[in-house]
Amino acid sequence: MRRTLVKASLHTALNVLFFTVIGTFLLAITFFQTRDRIAQSEQTEKLKLISQLIPSSSFDNDIVADAQHLAPDALLGTTTGGTAYRARLHDQPVGVVLEAVAPDGYSGRISLIIAIKADGTLGGVRVVEHKETPGLGDYIDIAKSDWIQGFDGKSLTPQHDADWQVKKDGGQFDYMAGATITPRAVVKAVHKALQYFALHRTELFMQNSPASPDKGRRGGVKESTK
Amino acid sequence: MSAFFSPFISKPDTVSAIMLKVLLALLPGIALYVWYFGPAILVSITLASLTALATEAAMLKLRKRPVAPFLKDNSALLTAWLLALSIPPLAPWWLIVVGTAFCIAVAKHLYGGLGNNPFNPAMVGYAVLIVSFPVQMTHWVTPLGMGATELSFVQQLQYIFSGILPGGLTLDAVTMATPLDTLKTQLHLAHPANEILTQPIFSSLAGHGSEVVAIGFLIGGLYLLASKIISWHLPVAFLGTLFLVAGIFHLADPSHYVAPVFHWFSGAAMLGAFFILTDPITSPTTHKGKFIFAAGAALLTYLIRVYGAFPDGIAFATLLMNICVPLIDAYTQPKVFGKKEKKA
Amino acid sequence: MTSQEMKDIFYNGLWKQNTGVVQLLGMCPILAVSSSVVNGVSLGLATAAVMALSGAAISPIRHAVPNEARIPVFILIIAVLVTVIQFAMNAYVHALYLVLGIFIPLIVTNCIVLARIEAFAAKQPPLQSAMDGLAMGLGLSAVLAVLGGLRELFGHGTLLSGIDMVFGAGAKSWVITVVPNYHGFLLAILPPGAFVTLGLLIAGKNYMSQRAAANEQRKPIKPAVVTA
Numbered sequence: 001m002r003r004t005l006v007k008a009s010l011h012t013a014l015n016v017l018f019f020t021v022i023g024t025f026l027l028a029i030t031f032f033q034t035r036d037r038i039a040q041s042e043q044t045e046k047l048k049l050i051s052q053l054i055p056s057s058s059f060d061n062d063i064v065a066d067a068q069h070l071a072p073d074a075l076l077g078t079t080t081g082g083t084a085y086r087a088r089l090h091d092q093p094v095g096v097v098l099e100a101v102a103p104d105g106y107s108g109r110i111s112l113i114i115a116i117k118a119d120g121t122l123g124g125v126r127v128v129e130h131k132e133t134p135g136l137g138d139y140i141d142i143a144k145s146d147w148i149q150g151f152d153g154k155s156l157t158p159q160h161d162a163d164w165q166v167k168k169d170g171g172q173f174d175y176m177a178g179a180t181i182t183p184r185a186v187v188k189a190v191h192k193a194l195q196y197f198a199l200h201r202t203e204l205f206m207q208n209s210p211a212s213p214d215k216g217r218r219g220g221v222k223e224s225t226k
Numbered sequence: 227m228s229a230f231f232s233p234f235i236s237k238p239d240t241v242s243a244i245m246l247k248v249l250l251a252l253l254p255g256i257a258l259y260v261w262y263f264g265p266a267i268l269v270s271i272t273l274a275s276l277t278a279l280a281t282e283a284a285m286l287k288l289r290k291r292p293v294a295p296f297l298k299d300n301s302a303l304l305t306a307w308l309l310a311l312s313i314p315p316l317a318p319w320w321l322i323v324v325g326t327a328f329c330i331a332v333a334k335h336l337y338g339g340l341g342n343n344p345f346n347p348a349m350v351g352y353a354v355l356i357v358s359f360p361v362q363m364t365h366w367v368t369p370l371g372m373g374a375t376e377l378s379f380v381q382q383l384q385y386i387f388s389g390i391l392p393g394g395l396t397l398d399a400v401t402m403a404t405p406l407d408t409l410k411t412q413l414h415l416a417h418p419a420n421e422i423l424t425q426p427i428f429s430s431l432a433g434h435g436s437e438v439v440a441i442g443f444l445i446g447g448l449y450l451l452a453s454k455i456i457s458w459h460l461p462v463a464f465l466g467t468l469f470l471v472a473g474i475f476h477l478a479d480p481s482h483y484v485a486p487v488f489h490w491f492s493g494a495a496m497l498g499a500f501f502i503l504t505d506p507i508t509s510p511t512t513h514k515g516k517f518i519f520a521a522g523a524a525l526l527t528y529l530i531r532v533y534g535a536f537p538d539g540i541a542f543a544t545l546l547m548n549i550c551v552p553l554i555d556a557y558t559q560p561k562v563f564g565k566k567e568k569k570a
Numbered sequence: 571m572t573s574q575e576m577k578d579i580f581y582n583g584l585w586k587q588n589t590g591v592v593q594l595l596g597m598c599p600i601l602a603v604s605s606s607v608v609n610g611v612s613l614g615l616a617t618a619a620v621m622a623l624s625g626a627a628i629s630p631i632r633h634a635v636p637n638e639a640r641i642p643v644f645i646l647i648i649a650v651l652v653t654v655i656q657f658a659m660n661a662y663v664h665a666l667y668l669v670l671g672i673f674i675p676l677i678v679t680n681c682i683v684l685a686r687i688e689a690f691a692a693k694q695p696p697l698q699s700a701m702d703g704l705a706m707g708l709g710l711s712a713v714l715a716v717l718g719g720l721r722e723l724f725g726h727g728t729l730l731s732g733i734d735m736v737f738g739a740g741a742k743s744w745v746i747t748v749v750p751n752y753h754g755f756l757l758a759i760l761p762p763g764a765f766v767t768l769g770l771l772i773a774g775k776n777y778m779s780q781r782a783a784a785n786e787q788r789k790p791i792k793p794a795v796v797t798a
Contacts, residue, residue: 012638015636020646026650027650027653030654030658031657034658041664044664045664134360134759136364179364357760360756
């Protein structure tokens with residue numbers, strides 16, 4: 001009785017092991033077959049997003065690889081850090097793409113990427129993830145309206161900080177009636193990111209020691225479906 | 227409610243008379259509404275009524291039921307009026323038409339028609355509209371005496387049907403957010419509650435103008451109570467619980483939570499207590515059940531108002547409690563006398 | 571396999587036992603990704619591929635797996651196949667992969683896959699099992715196509731939006747704008763719209779089946795046609 005139980009268990013275990021080995025083998029093959037292609041797709045995807053903000057003709061470096069990990073910062077609204085992608089032409093800084101978070105959206109955090117040119121003007125802003133009310137606060141998404149393009153070319157206005165508000169509060173930015181919390185949050189976050197850039201300009205453009213752009217999902221430069 | 231009809235439905239003329247009295251009871255509120263916000267509301271009520279009757283007739287035809295007796299029972303009209311009163315009067319004409327058609331066709335007839343619908347049809351229509359068209363649903367007419375440009379009736383009509391405002395006016399100039407919405411936005415910006423309430427949109431009880439309309443609905447509700455069309459359990463439990471919960475929060479932190487009276491006279495609280503929750507088809511049958519139902523609705527309303535993403539919570543609270551009605555009914559049904567409990 | 575058997579398998583998968591509107595299995599992805607035709611059909615086809623492949627893979631080994639290790643081994647095989655498809659989609663249709671996101675790996679947990687393996691592939695020869703998986707998957711895709719189409723049409727007034735995620739930027743012109751300058755009916759796009767539309771589809775299917783059954787009764791009984 002004991003023997004047969006042991007034997008049966010062993011048989012089952014070996015059986016499962018056998019299929020596991022085959023499965024692992026199959027997965028390994030597929031992984032190696034698709035790895036380069038996936039990395040390439042991810043790179044193109046990031047580049048596509050970045051080139052919406054900084055025209056790809058204006059830089060000549062490998063911008064996705066020329067990344068720097070940034071520590072969490074209150075001005076960027078990041079709590080786990082973020083990545084800065086640097087654009088250079090003939091090794092001269094052209095601009096930087098920063099990840100930032102607007103923590104005070106109507107329903108939570110709004111993740112942004114913000115391109116700032118070397119002279120401190122905005123190349124553009126995009127929302128990569130948000131939970132704003134569909135049809136009401138989601139006009140910050142480029143897929144829904146071109147509101148976000150209102151930031152293009154703007155820069156800090158040290159003499160007149162009040163400009164960095166929505167028109168309802170006396171600033172220069174449009175908003176849609178009925179949904180002012182969302183644009184307020186985005187305007188505030190972009191304003192702070194510009195201040196961050198002004199404070200950290202030199203460090204941001206520092207050349208990398210053999211770069212290790214943090215891999216995978218963390219990069220966050222990823223079009224969201226939400 | 228399950229497969230059988232409530233007793234009063236066997237006599238259509240009685241339903242019709244009751245519904246007519248409920249419609250009458252809405253009149254003081256509507257009159258005050260017109261006084262403070264202009265006659266646009268009458269246009270939405272008319273549009274809603276026409277759509278409701280047309281949809282009702284079409285659905286009855288499709289379902290091969292007699293059209294005339296059901297059309298005369300006034301229940302479709304009540305649904306239409308309640309929906310029209312819950313949405314901004316200056317909304318484009320198609321908004322109320324889509325909403326009312328959805329109420330009658332989906333929320334009422336697809337569930338089996340009068341007596342079988344588990345959800346309050348008007349509130350289903352409201353939920354569909356607020357979810358689908360949030361922008362159009364947030365432009366409320368600015369009440370009389372707030373210094374805003376007042377539109378004439380013709381101008382209002384023109385805007386409802388064509389979306390054109392008289393020269394140079396923006397929608398922002400003639401509309402605003404509701405008091406509840408304004409309160410929520412301002413609290414979000416970290417202003418203390420007592421400071422917010424000094425703004426001109428607010429008045430002694432709640433919102434300027436809208437508080438008086440709420441009193442109008444309260445008067446109509448008291449008439450319904452007096453004429454024994456509704457029982458006191460639902461409104462008392464609803465308003466009592468709302469007062470209690472709002473009171474506890476207000477006492478704990480008055481800078482974040484406004485006084486309970488504000489909650490009573492803002493949004494659709496009065497309309498909900500006397501006209502929406504009291505729908506006999508979608509509320510429990512026993513007194514105990516009614517208490518649980520209304521108290522739950524009040525609690526949910528408060529939570530949605532304070533923590534939710536939508537400015538008012540009556541509609542969603544009502545719908546959520548509607549789902550619980552069969553359960554509440556099952557647990558509050560009096561034991562049948564003489565029947566011994568089975569020993570398991 | 572006889573042609574009658576084949577016919578039965580496809581009749582079951584596409585209509586009589588349709589996963590989407592009859593068995594109501596795997597509702598989570600059905601409701602979540604059916605916001606447009608392209609999303610719905612893509613996930614439907616991915617599921618169909620997994621079901622056909624897993625049917626073909628599991629049926630030949632059905633006698634080799636001890637009964638008590640059956641479920642883990644089946645799930646293992648399904649998981650491997652799903653991961654292979656996930657890699658492939660990530661590599662070749664990256665944009666679509668990002669949209670479907672979590673729902674691709676979740677095909678593993680879609681109960682319809684294991685249900686068909688248990689109910690069919692574990693008892694039938696490989697070809698039949700593969701065909702059953704394919705038929706069930708195609709039935710699911712059909713429901714997702716109709717559901718996605720209705721939701722997209724009512725929600726955005728378009729059809730086939732996002733087709734460029736599958737066939738590249740050149741396919742952008744394939745998008746059909748049915749109602750120009752549409753206001754948008756958000757309810758259709760949001761999750762509640764998925765429930766409402768699916769409910770209407772189920773009602774439609776029941777209506778058609780009942781009418782067919784009623785017609786059948788009225789008709790005089792025909793002599794059965796015997797096919798070999």
